[in-house]
Amino acid sequence: MDIQDLPKGLIPDSPDERDYKLESLGAAPPVDWNTPYSVPEPKDEDQGTSDSCVSYATSYYNETIN
Numbered sequence: 001m002d003i004q005d006l007p008k009g010l011i012p013d014s015p016d017e018r019d020y021k022l023e024s025l026g027a028a029p030p031v032d033w034n035t036p037y038s039v040p041e042p043k044d045e046d047q048g049t050s051d052s053c054v055s056y057a058t059s060y061y062n063e064t065i066n
Contacts, residue, residue, distance in 0.1 A: 040064065
């Protein structure tokens with residue numbers, strides 16, 4: 001069998017009455033696409049030759065989630 005003979009793409013799923021509707025579960029909140037989504041820029045610091053890249057990354061991660 002050659003690759004040109006193989007089926008391509010996704011087979012569409014037929015509708016089923018048992019399927020969950022995400023909208024009815026509240027799993028799809030409205031999104032304001034005009035508000036940018038980004039994390040703050042990290043502070044501009046130079047670790048130099050201190051071999052502290054893990055501590056700098058951990059500190060940035062902590063600032064981002066808090």
